[in-house]
Amino acid sequence: MSALRGLFAGELPQLVMFDLDGTLVDSVPDIATATDTMLTSLGVSAAGEAKVRGWVGNGAATLVARALKDAGLDADNQTTAMTLWRAAYTLCCTRQTRLYPGASELLAALQNAGCRLALTTNKPIQFARPLLEHLGINARFDWVLGGECVPEKKPAPHMLLEVMRDAGIGADASLMVGDSSADIGAARAAGVKVAAVTFGYDNGNPVAGLNPDLLVDGLVELLP
Structure with a gap:
């Protein structure tokens, strides 16, 4: 059976x-690319695929919030960060x-x-x-x-x-x-x-x- x-x-x-x-x-490879693009656009270091893998699962907004927190950025950046992330992910979401x-x-x-x-x-x-x-x-x-x-x-x-x-x-x-x-x-x-x-x-x-x-x-x- x-x-x-x-x-x-x-x-x-x-x-x-x-x-x-x-x-x-x-x-995760494409999500990490978008997340790192967002972070570097905000003037901080990329997180890398290993970290991003642990942030996935609760929706894009939660992912972005986790990335901002890890980078030491204030939550006030959430709206801008989401715009950057969506734009980046739109370009790469089917690549890998x-x-x-x-x-x-x-x-x-x-x-x-x-x-x-x-x-x-x-x-x-x-x-x-x-x-x-x-x-x-x-x-x-x-x-x-x-x-x-x-x-x-x-x-x-x-x-x-x-x-x-x-x-x-x-x-x-x-x-x-x-x-x-x-x-x-x-x-x-x-x-x-x-x-x-x-x-x-x-x-x-x-x-x-x-x-x-x-x-x-x-x-x-x-x-x-």
């Missing part, structure tokens, strides 16, 4: 909601971002098995959409929600609840797949099961300690 069927009494979930950064794609192994195969297999698929990401929708198109997976999703599409980003449950409501599918037949405390918190708040990948971004903290319903080292482990 597949790992997914094991969570749902031998059946597949009717609805699977995916996080993006750190779950389906490794986007890649799908994780098994991501494309998993989405195709779930869709072919009749599962409804949604993307529920804290990433701004203006970047999520072009990225999905560039990677050739946009058509896999029935819903794509970014951080600004709902009143509160994950770990609030708004994105998940909106998708389930629109799909007409209950929490008992839905699954969240993510990599961070934000994803697990949103799933718990929405009352849905959650599968977590071990290779993503969560401020450098092991996601295993958050006790997801299922923990996988690779996306192929979720194949139906």
